Amino acid sequence: MTATTLYALAGIALFGLGLHALIVRAHLVARILALNVMGAGVFMFLIAVAARNETPDPVPHALVLTGIVVAVSATALALVLALRVQAVRGRAGLAEEESPDA
Amino acid sequence: MTDGADTPSLVCLIALPLAGAVAAFLWPRRAPAVGLGVAGLLWIPVLGLLIRLVSQGEQQYELGGWAVPLGIALRADGLSVFLVLMVTLVGGAVSGYATGYFGGVCWGSSFSSLPPAEDGEDGRDGGQAHERAGFWPLWLFLWAALNALLLSRDLFNLYVTLELLGLSAVALVALADAPVALGAAMRYLLVSLLGSLAFLLGVALVYAGYGTLDLPMLKAALGGPVAPVGPVALGLMTAGLLMKTALFPLHFWLPPAHANAPAPVSALLSALVVKASFYLLLRLWFEVFAGVATSGAMRFLGVLGAVAVLWGSYQALRQPRLKLLVAYSTVAQLGYLFLLFPLSSAAAGGFTAWAGGLYFVLAHACAKAVMFLSAGSLMRAAGHDRLADLGRRCARCR
Numbered sequence: 001m002t003a004t005t006l007y008a009l010a011g012i013a014l015f016g017l018g019l020h021a022l023i024v025r026a027h028l029v030a031r032i033l034a035l036n037v038m039g040a041g042v043f044m045f046l047i048a049v050a051a052r053n054e055t056p057d058p059v060p061h062a063l064v065l066t067g068i069v070v071a072v073s074a075t076a077l078a079l080v081l082a083l084r085v086q087a088v089r090g091r092a093g094l095a096e097e098e099s100p101d102a
Numbered sequence: 103m104t105d106g107a108d109t110p111s112l113v114c115l116i117a118l119p120l121a122g123a124v125a126a127f128l129w130p131r132r133a134p135a136v137g138l139g140v141a142g143l144l145w146i147p148v149l150g151l152l153i154r155l156v157s158q159g160e161q162q163y164e165l166g167g168w169a170v171p172l173g174i175a176l177r178a179d180g181l182s183v184f185l186v187l188m189v190t191l192v193g194g195a196v197s198g199y200a201t202g203y204f205g206g207v208c209w210g211s212s213f214s215s216l217p218p219a220e221d222g223e224d225g226r227d228g229g230q231a232h233e234r235a236g237f238w239p240l241w242l243f244l245w246a247a248l249n250a251l252l253l254s255r256d257l258f259n260l261y262v263t264l265e266l267l268g269l270s271a272v273a274l275v276a277l278a279d280a281p282v283a284l285g286a287a288m289r290y291l292l293v294s295l296l297g298s299l300a301f302l303l304g305v306a307l308v309y310a311g312y313g314t315l316d317l318p319m320l321k322a323a324l325g326g327p328v329a330p331v332g333p334v335a336l337g338l339m340t341a342g343l344l345m346k347t348a349l350f351p352l353h354f355w356l357p358p359a360h361a362n363a364p365a366p367v368s369a370l371l372s373a374l375v376v377k378a379s380f381y382l383l384l385r386l387w388f389e390v391f392a393g394v395a396t397s398g399a400m401r402f403l404g405v406l407g408a409v410a411v412l413w414g415s416y417q418a419l420r421q422p423r424l425k426l427l428v429a430y431s432t433v434a435q436l437g438y439l440f441l442l443f444p445l446s447s448a449a450a451g452g453f454t455a456w457a458g459g460l461y462f463v464l465a466h467a468c469a470k471a472v473m474f475l476s477a478g479s480l481m482r483a484a485g486h487d488r489l490a491d492l493g494r495r496c497a498r499c500r
Contacts, residue, residue: 008310015303031292040300042306053122060309063258067302070265074295077269081276081288088281094289101473 005067007048014041025063028092039071111154112163112176114147115186115249117195123242133238134201140242141194148183148190155183170316177255179462185252185381188464192373192471193245199475200241200366203482204234233364236277240372244270251378257305257315260382264301268294268346271375274367275359286358293345293355297379300342307335321390332376332394339386346379349403349440350410357417360432361425366476367369368425372432373471380439387443397447404444410437424487428473435466 018038022031043064050060086092122140126133154161161178164170178186247266252279254260270348277289311331312323324332348356356376360368387395414434421427442459446452481487 021187042303046306074269078291081291085284085288088284094285
């Protein structure tokens with residue numbers, strides 16, 4: 001197993017870990033972090049793809065840079081929204097109480 | 103194929119709403135005028151593009167003058183232009199309604215003489231100015247993202263436009279600053295980000311397997327024997343897009359998000375935003391990955407669509423509130439759209455299924471927008487949207 005494959009597999013594993021946390025955690029900040037971990041997993045996979053050949057491939061690097069910008073904006077919006085949810089509901093969680101006819 | 107003369111239409115379709123969004127943010131008091139101006143001006147590039155498409159065929163523009171393997175191209179074919187026309191039509195109508203809705207004037211003769219909304223359930227009393235200030239920039243950003251998504255032919259570009267679309271849609275839902283709406287917006291955001299990340303992982307796999315992100319080049323690369331990475335990538339991208347299109351059983355986030363947003367936002371989300379991810383599914387399944395998609399997988403999507411029709415309609419009938427009823431009806435109607443997948447692969451009726459499916463997309467966009475806008479006006483008039491009491495209240499306001 002080469003180092004690149006290891007990195008690619010670790011990226012996929014990070015994606016899975018994040019997905020698991022996103023589903024089982026209730027606290028909103030934990031869920032937002034889980035999404036970030038998933039994103040980091042994808043970025044790691046892309047970097048491993050870029051390092052496959054002798055000369056690094058610049059395209060995945062550009063994708064990762066753009067992806068980081070998108071992830072930062074999404075995280076900012078998510079954190080602001082989570083703060084607002086906590087301010088209005090008294091806790092940062094989405095319980096299943098959200099029956100549509102509330 | 104590249105033609106310098108088509109530059110204005112394709113670029114204007116994205117740049118105009120984007121510029122409008124910035125202007126609406128900088129001059130909030132002029133925002134409704136800016137919004138209506140953009141909605142009107144957009145018809146010029148849209149009609150120009152339509153004429154050019156009919157006379158010259160598919161249009162392409164290479165951004166920055168860089169050719170495709172290196173640069174990113176915008177392309178417009180019949181499907182894209184059809185949907186851009188739909189967005190311009192419905193978006194224009196909703197913009198007109200929104201000038202009245204957020205301006206505090208209701209469409210209709212006697213609404214303004216009614217007492218103000220009595221129950222603060224939707225938190226609308228103090229939130230008027232807040233909603234008005236936020237709506238126009240966010241809606242114009244959403245419009246730019248929609249047009250960019252419909253005209254892009256590069257997988258990573260499509261991911262970025264999907265993300266822009268999702269973020270502005272979530273922010274629009276959160277404009278209704280009520281506890282229920284904020285919870286719904288948060289859930290929508292988490293689902294939307296999860297969907298985008300699944301799509302992005304699919305994109306990464308595509309690049310790892312085929313070394314290109316341009317859809318036509320990818321289609322050519324996929325022409326050979328199918329590598330195992332193809333179905334996995336298509337599966338991941340499809341899972342992400344199904345989440346955003348709210349196909350049963352991934353529809354759970356849609357009714358609360360669509361029902362608790364301000365009326366023009368509900369209309370835009372139900373009529374246009376869910377169609378964008380559906381369009382991407384069509385593009386991927388029938389154009390790019392046509393050799394990878396099996397008829398069994400198509401049938402599976404069709405079955406999910408059929409269940410969505412039944413479940414969504416059943417839930418719609420059980421709802422105590424008008425806007426939730428309309429939102430569940432969206433879940434059901436989206437199910438009908440997915441019947442297109444098994445039907446179009448049937449040897450006999452392929453073209454009929456396509457024509458019918460696209461006509462249904464247009465019909466649903468128009469009908470659902472009007473449904474939500476009417477529901478919004480009723481809600482303004484009555485102060486609530488509980489179905490049991492609406493009849494009595496509206497009989498009084500005649």
